Amino acid sequence: MLEPLVPPATIGMLGGGQLGRYALMAASAMGYRTIVLDPDPTAPAAVHANQHLVAPYDDPTALARLAAECDVITTEFENPPADALNLLAATTRVAPGSDAVAIAQDRILEKRFLADHGFPVGPFIALDETSDSPNDGHEHEHDARLAKIVSHGAVVKSARMGYDGKGQHRVSSVPMMHEAVDAMGGVAVVVESLLDLRTELSVLVARTVDGHIKTWPVAENMHVDGILDVSVVPARVDAALKARSVEMATAIAKALRYVGVLAVEIFVVADQHGEDTLLVNELAPRPHNSGHWTLDASVTSQFEQQVRAVCGVGLADTAMTAPAVAMVNLLGDLWFSAGAGTAPVEPNWASVLADPAATLHLYGKSEPRPARKMGHVTVTAATPDAAEQRARQLRMALSRPIQTS
Template sequence: MIGRTKTKPLAPGATIGIVGGGQLGRMLAMAAARLGYRTVILEPQADCPAAQVANRQIVAAYDDPDALAQLAQLSDVVTYEFENVPVAAANSLAGPVPVYPPPKALEVSQDRLVEKRSLKTAGIATANFLHVNNDADLAVALAGFGGTGVLKTCRMGYDGKGQRVFRNFSGDPTGIYAAMGGVPLIFEQLIAFEREISIIAARGWDGTIRCYDPAENVHRAGILHTSTVPARIPAATAEATRAAAFAIVEALDYIGVIGIEFFVLADGSLLVNEIAPRVHNSGHWTEAACAVSQFEQHIRAIAGLPLGDTTRHSDCVMENLIGDEVARAPALLAEPNLVLHLYGKAEARPGRKMGHFTRIRPVGS
């Protein structure tokens, strides 16, 4: 267990530190408040979405030593809302205060190459891949994969950023490495999958693991568009997602909620695409279709409380509101059986997640 070991659950009134002030931090702060906890946000942007609902904000960079020391002093436990928190910052916090999920999970998830190798070590199947450090490496990778695959930056890519797709490429790759930023890259096999799914899992202090039902995801321009539950997969495939989640959280000695994305192949088998050591966009549906959302589940896990029931009381479709789509909010509010959540962002920019909504219906209808 990372950081100062806790022996009993956090009492109401304790303070949870959250690194990152976006919409995930906002929803974590709201869930913490429902359970009687206070929250303090570390985020360089003043009046960020999370700070609007938290008790306090430290306006500073994520790696500011004084700010980290202040966060540790104010907090009984610290968590984070995104996976690009500097690992050194998480490690510095983990001395004086427990940090969940453990910084090791950050290290694994921040580098796609490290992530893929770690998954392989844990016995989890992924797409085939090769490390690319120059144009010569890329030429070898393209030849090995028949000119078809996805070239990705090893670090800092999300929502489709830092990626380039190749299909039957037979030209000269000279200059492509530099065009991708001259940084470490990974070339992944392009998978002919039937659908993309994800599972949200949680592991508590005592090793208890809970999984929500898998969601079927549709992306547009690299950004999640919808998550539908139940996913159109056989029961054996759903069970395989849970088995993979168990293996991953055990391998990482994980505490908290994790999102795991999969490709479903034609025969029903699975390949893990990536992991996210945090609450996840594809789990937002739990807010409307379960008694205990992924956000409350995460707070329960890091506070040492019993994990909640993950049973789904409704079938549902969650849809993101991107950019100007937030203008749909008044019309959406007129619909029955719809739960809307806006993130408090002042400016609706293209590609920016402004909110989400979930339409629910009786199970099996």
């Protein structure tokens, strides 16, 4: 049994983006000491850490310092080098473990893990040097399957390092697919059937090393250009579908022997009888953008729960504190509502701040860039529809000129 780590124990964080920022805020509010490793001197989490190690994620000196000074180390992004996690794990508690992170950071391993454990995934073909080898006597079968998937419309996704829809190309023929793979530099990819999505859901699961699990109400997610745009909770789908989503996400966390907060992204599609059915899209081995609402409308946020889970101190209540909540992301585009190429203009925050049901979150990123996540707004309301409508209205008002009298 691992000892629970109580304050003032030291928590290390690989990655200093907005997810790390909120986790470190939660940790320091609880009295933990924190150290963040991020090569960017302006990393959003740095101002909330007791120490910021400005170094690459594989820097031996920085890793040695983290290992020596931290009681437990966690991460906020899916791409920490596996070697770094293994090095840290040799002497220090690391959660989630490198096995689980290695699976979640590689779409090919992730899809195979899910399929091998009986979790439903959409039709896909992995193209890398080890998979579906064209020299195994099944070339013809393989090529025919690939042609079939691609001809109905497919998405080519780089196996590693993709996020916010980066590293993805839609294709409708085999030559187009090869072009897309070449454009990505010949990296390993998965080719997925382009699905007709009825809706998208996500489930956040927190699990401790001794197997305690908590989940939050299911979120309904809307994406624009591959980037999360709006999340609404509770999701407006049938209760049985939500129950199945939670069951599936919980089973995935158990199968991975996951420790920390795991996000499971789920597609809802029609089965051959026209009924709603679930497919797992992908896993994120960390708190997730679709769980940001928990900061404002849950007894315990996903970030506090991450701290609790990795420290093994017991998980807290995940009940909602409002009947419904919606979250809208604020991308850097908002600063450029006058048009591309113009100088960035600070959005009119006063309108959001004037609404008592809304909460404004800005991540402290110095430079707004199109498609860059700069912050989000959450709104609580009596119903999911009302919350969504108000959140969208408030975001629209942000790009209106500030009234000067």
